[in-house]
Amino acid sequence: MKNYITQFYKELFGPSEDNHFAFVERKIDDIPQVSQSENEFLTALFTEKEIRDAIFAMEHNKAPSPDGFPAEFYQQFWDVIKSDLMHMFHDLYRGDIPLFSLNFGVITLLPKIQEANKIQQYRPICLLYVSLKIFTKVATVRFNSVADHIISHTQTTFMQGRNIPEGVVILHEIVHELHRKKTKWGNPQN
Secondary structure (H helix, E strand, O other), X not given: OXXXXXXXXXXXXXXXXXXXXXXXXXXXXXXXXXXXXXXXXXXXXXXXXXXXXHHHOOOOOOOOOOXXXXXXXXXXXXXXXXXXXXXXXXXXXXXXXXXXXXXXXXXXXXXXXXXXXXHHHEXXXXXXXHHHHHHHHHHHHHHHHHHHHHOOOOXXXXXXXXXOHHHHHHHHHHHHHHHXXXXXXXXXXX
16 A cells, blocks of 8 residues: 555656756856845854744644644743753754754645545645754744845745735736737737
């Protein structure tokens, strides 16, 4: 059964495709750069406040991590475990935590319907350790404070407060306006 399920998802998602993209590392004049002070901020030790704020911003009622501890545990027992978390973050900063040991998940299948009996009737979810989610959330919050002026405002995905449909809406409005003004660009025959 395990082999069948694994093969099903491998075929569903397909193999990764090779690409021939190249990045010229010496050409950076048109790419915004972080300043020295921003770099120092981004690479500084994480503060207790940053960690606490990230933990308390995590959503409730999510699937627990493989160890059984949901985000609510970290919120409820913050005063008890904060010193241990601070030690973990200091170890992470020094490179003493092998992230690969936390960066794995347990994939489980949830039935989409009652009496599911075909693999297509299940939805796979991956349970990740909340401690890894805390690391990434703290780093993401810090990164986002600098990213808004580094990453173009036309980049609408993977940025806080932006989303993919914005581009579709803008394109729709442009086409609508061109049609309304009866310009040559708004005429489908040109």
